[in-house]
Amino acid sequence: MLELKDICWSTPQGREVLSGISLSIRESGLIVMTGPNGGGKTTLAKIIAGIEKPDSGRILLDGEDITGLSVTERARRGISYAFQQPVRFKGLTVRDLLCLASGRELSETEICALLSKVGLCARDYEDRDVDASLSGGEIKRIEIATVLARGSRISIFDEPEAGIDLWSFSGLIEAFEEIRKSRRGIEIIISHQERILSVADRIIVIEDGRVKEDGGRDAVLSHLLSLSRCPSCPSRREEA
Amino acid sequence: MNADTAEILKIVSDWKDSFCGAYSIRENGKGIERRSTEHVHIEPKKDRPGLDITVDDGTKGETMYIPACVTHGGVDDLVYNDFHIGDGVDVTIVAGCGVHTENGESARHNGIHRFFIGNGSRVRYEEKHIGLGGNGRRSIDPVTEVILGHDSVMEMDSVQIRGVTSTHRTTRATVGDGSSFIVHERILTALDERAVTDFVVDMNGTGSSVDLVSRSVARDESHQSFHSVIRGNARCTGHSECDAIITEKGTVSATPQLDANDIDASLIHEAAIGRIAGEQLLKLCTLGLTEEEAEERIIQGFLR
Numbered sequence: 001m002l003e004l005k006d007i008c009w010s011t012p013q014g015r016e017v018l019s020g021i022s023l024s025i026r027e028s029g030l031i032v033m034t035g036p037n038g039g040g041k042t043t044l045a046k047i048i049a050g051i052e053k054p055d056s057g058r059i060l061l062d063g064e065d066i067t068g069l070s071v072t073e074r075a076r077r078g079i080s081y082a083f084q085q086p087v088r089f090k091g092l093t094v095r096d097l098l099c100l101a102s103g104r105e106l107s108e109t110e111i112c113a114l115l116s117k118v119g120l121c122a123r124d125y126e127d128r129d130v131d132a133s134l135s136g137g138e139i140k141r142i143e144i145a146t147v148l149a150r151g152s153r154i155s156i157f158d159e160p161e162a163g164i165d166l167w168s169f170s171g172l173i174e175a176f177e178e179i180r181k182s183r184r185g186i187e188i189i190i191s192h193q194e195r196i197l198s199v200a201d202r203i204i205v206i207e208d209g210r211v212k213e214d215g216g217r218d219a220v221l222s223h224l225l226s227l228s229r230c231p232s233c234p235s236r237r238e239e240a
Numbered sequence: 241m242n243a244d245t246a247e248i249l250k251i252v253s254d255w256k257d258s259f260c261g262a263y264s265i266r267e268n269g270k271g272i273e274r275r276s277t278e279h280v281h282i283e284p285k286k287d288r289p290g291l292d293i294t295v296d297d298g299t300k301g302e303t304m305y306i307p308a309c310v311t312h313g314g315v316d317d318l319v320y321n322d323f324h325i326g327d328g329v330d331v332t333i334v335a336g337c338g339v340h341t342e343n344g345e346s347a348r349h350n351g352i353h354r355f356f357i358g359n360g361s362r363v364r365y366e367e368k369h370i371g372l373g374g375n376g377r378r379s380i381d382p383v384t385e386v387i388l389g390h391d392s393v394m395e396m397d398s399v400q401i402r403g404v405t406s407t408h409r410t411t412r413a414t415v416g417d418g419s420s421f422i423v424h425e426r427i428l429t430a431l432d433e434r435a436v437t438d439f440v441v442d443m444n445g446t447g448s449s450v451d452l453v454s455r456s457v458a459r460d461e462s463h464q465s466f467h468s469v470i471r472g473n474a475r476c477t478g479h480s481e482c483d484a485i486i487t488e489k490g491t492v493s494a495t496p497q498l499d500a501n502d503i504d505a506s507l508i509h510e511a512a513i514g515r516i517a518g519e520q521l522l523k524l525c526t527l528g529l530t531e532e533e534a535e536e537r538i539i540q541g542f543l544r
Contacts (some may be wrong), residue, residue, distance in 0.1 A: 049526060071525040080526065087523040090483060091455075091541030100537065101527045146527065 001026050002048070002154060002186065007057035009043055017043050018054070019209035029201035030180040030187045034224075040209045041190045042084060045156045048188075049081035050074040061154075078153035078185075084162060086143035088131050094142055095126040101149035117178065118145045119171035136163040144175070153185040161193050173199065197221055241265065241272055244311035244340045244372070251401070252336020252368040253307040263305035264291055269317040280304050280331070290320035290352075293333075297326035297358070306335045313345025313376045320352045327358040327389075336368040339404070341376030348379040359389040365396045371403030378403060383410045390417040390445060399543070400427040400435065409437045415476075417445035425454040426543040429462035429490070439468040443476035443505070452480040457539050458490030466494040472505025484513040485542060487535070 002025040009018040018040045025031065033041050046052040048059065050071040059067045066074055089097075098114055099106050106114075112122035118141035128134065130142060140163050147155050164172060177199050179187055189196060197203060203220035205213040213220050241249075245267045249255030262280035265273045269289070276282045279299040283292050293304065310317055323333065341347045357363055371378035386394050400407060413421045421441060429435050435458075441450045450470055458464045470478040484492040498507040516538050524534035 051522060051526075071522065072528060072530050075526050075528040083519075083523065083526075087517070087519045089520055089538065089541060091544055092538070093541075096541060097527075100524065100529065103528060150527065 001060075001062055003060040004044075004048070005058045005060070007044070007047060007054045007059070009040075009047060009052060009054050017209055018047070020057070021206070021209070021211055023204065023211060023214070025186055025188075028185050030176065030189065030199060031202045031204060032197050032200035033188060033190045033204045033206055034192060034197060035206040035212065039207045041206045042158055044206060045081065045158050045188065045190055048154070048156060049079055051081070075150075080147045080150045080152035080155045082143050082147040082155070082157040082160060084158040084190075086139045088134070088139065090129065090131050092130050093127055094130055094145075097130055097142065097146050098126075098149045101146040102151070106149070114145045114149050115142075117148055117175050118142070119168060119175075120145070137165050137168050140164050141168065141172075144172075148175075148179075151184065155185065155187050157187070157189045159190050159192075161191060161196065169195075197224075241267055242311055245272075245309040248309045248311070248336075248338030248340065248370065248372065249307055251370050252338050253305050253334045255305075255307075259305045261303050261305065262293075265305075266308040266317070266319060268310055268312070268315050269319075277302065282306075285320060285322075288320055289318060290322070292322050292324065294324045295326055295329050295331055298328045299326065300328075300330040303332040303334060306333065308335075308337045308349055308351055310339040310347045310349050313341045313343050313347050315347045317349045318352075319350070321354070323353065323355045323357075323363075325355065325357040325361050325363055327360055329358065329361040329363070331362075332364040332366065334366045336366070336370075337380055337382070338370045338372060339378040339380060340371075340373040341378050342373045344375040346377040346379070348377075348381065350379075350381045350383070352383040352385075354385045355387065355394065357386065357388050357392050357394055359391055361389070361392045363392075363394050365394065367396070367398040368401060369399065369404055369407070370401040371405060377405045379406045380404050381408045381410075384412070386411075386413040386421060388413065388415050388419040388421060388448075390419055392416070392419045393422065394420075395422045396424070398423070398425045400429075402428055402430065404429075404435070405433050407435045407437075409435070411437075411439045411441075413439075413441045413450070415441065415443045415445055415448040415450060418447045419445055420448070421450045421452075423450075423452045423454070425452075427454075427456040427464060428459070428539075428543055429457070429464055430459040431462060432460070433462040435462070435464040437464070437466050439480075440471075441469070441478070442471045442473060443478060444473050445476070446474050448474065448476045450476075450478045450480075452478075454480075454482045455542055456482075456484045456492060457487070457543060458484065458492050459487045461489045463491045464493070466492070466496075468495075469497045469499065470507055470509075471499040471501060472507050473501045475502060475504035476506070478505070478507040480509045482509075482511040482513075483542075485516055485539060486513065487515065
């Protein structure tokens with residue numbers, strides 16, 4: 001179980017981004033965090049993964065206070081994070097990255113299974129360097145595959161749809177639907193996409209550094225749609 | 241052969257207590273074992289230390305091994321090996337070198353390798369260098385000269401694995417019509433080691449090409465210097481790429497030079513030098529590696 005208690009975070013310039021966020025995630029399932037750009041979703045995800053440290057507040061994993069733990073220690077306790085803008089490496093292949101992610105050598109069949117989940121053919125990709133030769137959509141899908149390879153209890157995907165073309169997008173939705181069906185652990189997806197929202201078990205709306213709404217998919221989604229505007233529409237923030 | 245030679249051979253030339261194919265093993269300045277095959281002839285030079293290696297026309301699929309080992313201090317080994325490669329050949333040449341010192345005395349290997357490659361041939365040349373042992377300067381100063389006929393390919397894959405106190409690597413190539421010279425070089429230096437690498441390639445043939453990729457990692461207080469001159473003297477394409485990672489107080493200097501001496505010469509150079517990107521370390525930490533493990537893994541991949 002993951003618990004966030006009164007998390008606050010400001011930029012080094014002093015702009016408050018998270019203003020006391022408290023959340024409790026008890027059950028496995030697919031949680032979508034949505035809300036306007038700049039509302040604090042990515043910061044919150046990075047704070048869970050340990051990439052950013054909160055100014056105040058506590059993070060508990062199964063009752064253990066992990067607030068002071070490093071990225072590595074949290075990863076080893078079962079937290080995974082798929083970057084919004086995946087990192088490129090000269091000299092590491094797709095296979096290398098997937099093996100590092102899973103913590104062991106993977107067989108051909110296992111690599112193939114992982115890559116096919118994100119719509120890539122192992123034969124074409126496993127030996128390719130994860131460098132500038134891959135397109136934005138390709139590297140994004142490989143990033144998602146590295147998180148799937150870890151099989152973590154808590155997996156965080158930061159805007160998995162960003163930079164993915166329309167064709168890949170359908171595959172992505174299928175991948176998340178499959179994740180949802182298999183219910184291995186807690187999957188947290190940051191997204192603005194209605195189609196991703198529609199496969200969620202729970203939707204959390206983060207706005208102006210606070211939890212604006214939190215509930216089951218149907219209730220939150222119907223409310224969001226009744227506002228008849230995109231939850232990420234910047235005009236809402238201005239009005240607010 | 242002594243135990244240090246056997247250890248070096250395992251590292252630099254895939255030695256598994258024997259070689260399959262033609263070979264010559266050099267230990268502390270002397271040839272200790274040598275074998276020719278039906279189409280690969282290895283003969284000692286008469287006028288100076290070294291070998292003449294002749295590969296018959298049409299020889300395909302053979303691998304030959306020409307490693308050199310220096311296993312103690314006080315040795316300054318100089319060897320001239322000439323490779324005469326016929327037409328329509330497709331072979332691999334493995335020529336590693338290891339220098340081992342223990343007692344504080346210096347040791348050096350200086351291998352001057354010349355390749356005369358015929359027409360329509362393909363040669364893969366693998367060169368691994370390592371320094372082992374304790375005290376004592378270990379130097380490896382290879383000189384590689386390549387003359388490519390027409391429609392041939394020379395692929396040079398060279399690695400300095402570790403432990404070489406000082407190296408000056410000189411490569412000269414002349415590329416004929418429709419031929420290609422491909423170089424993939426990786427150098428690791430640490431402590432106070434020094435590495436200088438110096439390429440001059442003349443593309444004289446119409447439709448010739450060169451692709452030179454050099455990757456280096458300079459750790460601790462080591463220094464590396466990369467210098468390349470690519471001359472396009474005909475319709476040709478040249479590409480060079482110099483990427484370096486520096487850690488601690490390591491330093492790297494790169495001076496690529498491109499000379500376009502023909503209106504149809506197309507030449508490109510890319511260079512990037514810097515520390516390991518923080519986000520690369522971070523990504524591997526999110527996969528459960530410590531920062532130190534992440535750095536090792538990134539360097540290992542970079543130099544592969």
